[in-house]
Amino acid sequence: MQSFQNYEIILKAISCIRRDKISIKDFVDFLKLFTKNPEEISKIIEMAIRENIIKREGRDIIIISRSKSESKIIKERCNDYCRRCNRKIKNCFYISIYNITFGPYGSECVKKFLS
Numbered sequence: 227m228q229s230f231q232n233y234e235i236i237l238k239a240i241s242c243i244r245r246d247k248i249s250i251k252d253f254v255d256f257l258k259l260f261t262k263n264p265e266e267i268s269k270i271i272e273m274a275i276r277e278n279i280i281k282r283e284g285r286d287i288i289i290i291s292r293s294k295s296e297s298k299i300i301k302e303r304c305n306d307y308c309r310r311c312n313r314k315i316k317n318c319f320y321i322s323i324y325n326i327t328f329g330p331y332g333s334e335c336v337k338k339f340l341s
């Protein structure tokens with residue numbers, strides 16, 4: 227399991243979310259791609275709000291600011307296991323931020339953020 231302190235990187239990853247509005251639950255699921263530590267997750271949410279990247283609106287998160295193009299999604303055929311749910315996968319999705327790549331993840335774990 228990967229856990230790390232570089233919250234700035236995860237804040238950049240928020241721009242991978244295609245929707246402008248996402249439920250808090252889905253947003254937390256997104257952050258779980260990077261860390262499963264609940265303390266880190268709430269710290270990242272606090273930072274994102276403080277830096278005006280997101281705001282809370284009831285049970286939703288509104289994405290109000292996107293970093294330009296430091297992050298991208300890469301899709302590849304593969305034969306691997308999802309880093310989030312451990313399911314066997316043949317379509318791998320990677321989240322690349324600067325030169326740091328997270329994944330692979332299966333489509334079930336990322337598709338709700340990409341459409």
Ligand SMILES: [Zn+2]
Nearest residue numbers: 308311332335
């Ligand atoms: Zn998965």
